[in-house]
Amino acid sequence: MEPVPITVTKMKDTPPTTIRDVARKAKVGVGTVSRVLNDNPSVSEKTREKVLTAIEELDYTPNPIARQLSVGRxxxxxxxxxxxxxxxxxxxxxxxxxxxxxxxxxxxxxxxxxxxxxxxxxxxxxxxxxxxxxxxxxxxxxxxxxxxxxxxxxxxxxxxxxxxxxxxxxxDDIEGGRMATRYLIELGHRKIAYLTDYLETPFHPAMSYRYQGYRSALEEVEIPYNPDYFMQGERDRESARALAKKLLSLDDPPSAVFAASDARALGILEAAQEMKIKVPSELSVIGYDAIRESAYYNLTTIDQSLxxxxxxxxxxxxxxxxxxxxxxxxxxxxxxxxxxxxxxxxx
Amino acid sequence: MEPVPITVTKMKDTPPTTIRDVARKAKVGVGTVSRVLNDNPSVSEKTREKVLTAIEELDYTPNPIARQLSVGRxxxxxxxxxxxxxxxxxxxxxxxxxxxxxxxxxxxxxxxxxxxxxxxxxxxxxxxxxxxxxxxxxxxxxxxxxxxxxxxxxxxxxxxxxxxxxxxxxxDDIEGGRMATRYLIELGHRKIAYLTDYLETPFHPAMSYRYQGYRSALEEVEIPYNPDYFMQGERDRESARALAKKLLSLDDPPSAVFAASDARALGILEAAQEMKIKVPSELSVIGYDAIRESAYYNLTTIDQSLxxxxxxxxxxxxxxxxxxxxxxxxxxxxxxxxxxxxxxxxx
DNA sequence: TCTTAACATGGAACCGGTTCCAATTACTGT
DNA sequence: ACAGTAATTGGAACCGGTTCCATGTTAAGA
Missing domain, CATH: 3.40.50.2300 (Response regulator)
Structure with a gap:
């Protein structure tokens, strides 16, 4: 339909203008052109003017790669x-x-x-x-x-x-885990669950540090660790929702859950909603990360200043x-x- | 506390190994080294071996910038x-x-x-x-x-x-807008609202194209356009929620809403939930974009294959x-x- | 054994900038 | 007017690769 734009092809084959072309046109040395380009003060106003004109006329653009090679950065x-x-x-x-x-x-x-x-x-x-x-x-x-x-x-x-x-x-993920857990303890909770990634194959170890913080906060106030309250699963919301349902169906369910990420915390909120468990009156949930969405759900969380x-x-x-x-x-x-x-x- | 790692500083000052160093060490020409580096077949196995050894011994890494300069890419x-x-x-x-x-x-x-x-x-x-x-x-x-x-x-x-x-x-945003609207019409809706960005100062014009599609689908089946059902606002979920509330409080509220983005659609879902309006039995909502979250909420949407x-x-x-x-x-x-x-x- | 083609190799020239040094020009003070 | 210094300037050398051409080597064919 449309004619092939010949000009484009032609342009591509035109050898690009170099600093030497500019130097020739302005009748100065390449060093001078380079100095103009780099705002080196030791160029007289008159010469600078000449060079700038030549640059303008030739529509010259310095090649950044060449510059990088010679300056080494x-x-x-x-x-x-x-x-x-x-x-x-x-x-x-x-x-x-x-x-x-x-x-x-x-x-x-x-x-x-x-x-x-x-x-x-x-x-x-x-x-x-x-x-x-x-x-x-x-x-x-x-x-x-x-x-x-x-x-x-x-x-x-x-x-x-x-x-x-x-x-x-x-x-400091240990401290973060401790912080979150302590907060729940201070509110009066003693049955505190922890929902996390699989710790044994950590993509990176933050999750297990948070877990250490959780354990240490419990120890501080001598709350015995309850393995039933510890759950591992995939990192997505969906699987957190499933785990949370299990957790909340225990004979003696936790009164608070600390989720190792906000995504999981949101999954927990949904599980609670489906099970008609009121948050926060019947269940407290705290997340980790302070992702944007968390603000939207008014989720209590640890902001790690991403x-x-x-x-x-x-x-x-x-x-x-x-x-x-x-x-x-x-x-x-x-x-x-x-x-x-x-x-x-x-x- | 820790001693300053002197070695690091020293390394930095070491002039980097070049292709000429390798050539000298292997007792070949630079061209040959270059050919080895670029898997050029016209190098004998013996020479290639020599060069590779030299590269190994000198821990040589070719400088990509120099390469870029000479190949022009x-x-x-x-x-x-x-x-x-x-x-x-x-x-x-x-x-x-x-x-x-x-x-x-x-x-x-x-x-x-x-x-x-x-x-x-x-x-x-x-x-x-x-x-x-x-x-x-x-x-x-x-x-x-x-x-x-x-x-x-x-x-x-x-x-x-x-x-x-x-x-x-x-x-094809016009078509997308049409598609969404038509779908609602086919389901039997006639009171279809449209929630969008501010059209007059478009960041980019997609939103107004979708609107055109919306209008054109209505025209096809001769549903008169109702300005009350047209709402503009910020692009975030929060503001969509506010707008949706207004929309749903009309004397004659729409039975379906087409949101110009999924983020907005999710805001609408929330507004409906807060107002105890059941989705989809009392209100249909369709979004646009098919962002990941939309799957999670089972939102009907237009997938534009981002x-x-x-x-x-x-x-x-x-x-x-x-x-x-x-x-x-x-x-x-x-x-x-x-x-x-x-x-x-x-x- | 000699010719010829195919193969392998060295190295200069090049990519397009920057930088440094030497040379030129301009300006100062006496 | 002239030495002495400061301000400009030109251009070769360099950054570290690639490529092409000329040369040397080897193997195949007659």
Missing amino acids: TLTIGIILPYLTLPSYIERLRGVQHVLASSEYDLVIFCVDDPAQKNAYFQDLSRKSRVDGMLIVSLPPDDFQADYFTRSGIPTVLIDSDHSKLCCVVA FDSGVMGTQMLFDLLTNRAQPPCKKHVPLKLLARSTTAPPP | TLTIGIILPYLTLPSYIERLRGVQHVLASSEYDLVIFCVDDPAQKNAYFQDLSRKSRVDGMLIVSLPPDDFQADYFTRSGIPTVLIDSDHSKLCCVVA FDSGVMGTQMLFDLLTNRAQPPCKKHVPLKLLARSTTAPPP
């Missing part, structure tokens, strides 16, 4: 993160993005779908795509991999995972890049209990 | 998309990522927070970060900007927006890159009505 940072399904990853990504937007750095993302890919990225990344620095979200490297990062000389920051040799930004963790990680990476910091170093993101309306004293 | 594609808050953007991003993961291309993302930034990216992008191709999600370029993309020679594909000069992957649109856009971009296609070209993503359980004949 790519002005790019990479981020490795799990497949973008969970809101928590996205929230952290947004934090990273927020800091980068006001910098001159670009962000290239590597999504990890499966463990094999994780290893591939971890061990082979710098070969294919040179970045000035690297952020890794929620994916703990093993010793060998950590060593690779150190050795490769690429500044690296872990967000939401931990390694003694690297810089990292983590939440967005801020992205911000902090990126700033830490900048500190590494400018030699204001040296690995290893470790920062904790602040934890905050958001007491909303799914928790109350027991009946 | 960056193996990177860029994506411009709105701030990552809406699930629909993320879903499309995942589609893009899915295709890229099995390719040799990297993805660099540019998030647009505000209109000024959009313009900045649109007009200045190729200067700072050379990419081989560009994907643009949901952000329609004006004529000037479209021209810039054509002129710059960077293959560009629009996803979820449209321009006569560029390649694009779009959903993930697939990312996939298709990326494939189209590859076609451009390999000259298998020429702009402009246009593809429609398939639309599918997901009849789930929030719709039924009117009472």
Whole structure:
């Protein structure tokens, strides 16, 4: 139908304008053109004018790759993160993005779908795509991999995972678990259930730390641990709902549930609703993460500052890049209990 | 506390190994090393062995930037998309990522927070970060900007927006709106409300196309348009809930609501629940987008294949890159009505 | 055994910038 | 007017790869 746009094809074959073309046109040396491009003050106003005119006339655009090669920096940072399904990853990504937007750095993302890919990225990344620095979200490297990062000389920051040799930004998950449990205890609960991931095959260990916090808070006030109140399952809402139903059908059901993630907590709320159990008067529910949706349901939860963790990680990476910091170093993101309306004293 | 890891600093200053170092060590020419690196068959097994050993011993990693400069390709594609808050953007991003993961291309993302930034990216992008191709999600370029993309020679594909000069992957929003409305009509509804964004200041025009589809479906069966049944508001769930309450409190409330997005539809479901209006027996609700959550609530909705649109856009971009296609070209993503359980004949 | 083609290899030139050094020009003070 | 210093400027060398061409080697064919 439409005529093939010949001009486009022609343009592609035109050799691109280089800095030497500009220099020739402006009758100056390439060095001078380069100085103009980089706002070097030692260029006279007259010459600068000439060069700018030539640039304009030739519609010249400097080639960033060539620049990168000669200055040795790519002005790019990479981020490795799990497949973008969970809101928590996205929230952290947004934090990273927020800091980068006001910098001159670009962000290239590597999504990890499966463990094999994780290893591939971890061990082979710098070969294919040179970045000035690297952020890794929620994916703990093993010793060998950590060593690779150190050795490769690429500044690296872990967000939401931990390694003694690297810089990292983590939440104190033990403390978070303790915080949530203590809050329920303070409200007067003693029958407190815990709903979590499978601990034995942890995707990453945060869940088991939260569990430790839970156990320790119980011990503090000498509430005996009741294995019936401990449930493991998939990380999605659906399976949490099923588990919660089992839990609430016990002969002696808990008066409060601590869910290791908000997604699960929402599943519990639904189970309660279906079983006509009133929240919070008959059952208290506390979540973990403070995802956006949690606000919407007025879920009491532990806010682990997801967005801020992205911000902090990126700033830490900048500190590494400018030699204001040296690995290893470790920062904790602040934890905050958001007491909303799914928790109350027991009946 | 911890001793400063001196080794790290030392490493950084070590000049990196180059292809010439390898050539010297293996006692071959640089060309040969390059051929080994690129699996060029015209290298004898013996020489290849020698080179590989040298690479191993020197722990050599080729510099991708240098490679990019000489081959003239960056193996990177860029994506411009709105701030990552809406699930629909993320879903499309995942589609893009899915295709890229099995390719040799990297993805660099540019998030647009505000209109000024959009313009900045649109007009200045190729200067700072050379990419081989560009994907643009949901952000329609004006004529000037479209021209810039054509002129710059960077293959560009629009996803979820449209321009006569560029390649694009779009959903037929008029048809989608018609589809949803027709479905309600077929169920027997005649009092059908429409809940949408503010149409007069459209972030992008899809919403108003859906509205056109809605109107046209009504006309087909000569149902007069009732302005009371038309409501505009913010794009979030909360405001949809408020609007829905107004709508359902009318003297003659609608028997069905078509929401221009799933987020809104969920808000409507909540409003109905609060007002003790049974869905679907007393009220039918249909959404748009088929976000993940919608499945969870069994929401009837129009599936506009968000993930697939990312996939298709990326494939189209590859076609451009390999000259298998020429702009402009246009593809429609398939639309599918997901009849789930929030719709039924009117009472 | 000699010719010829196929194969393997070294290395200069190139990609398009930056940077540094030497050379030129402009300006200062006496 | 002139030395001495500061401000500009040109351009070669460099960043680290790829590619092409000329050359040397080997194997096949007559």
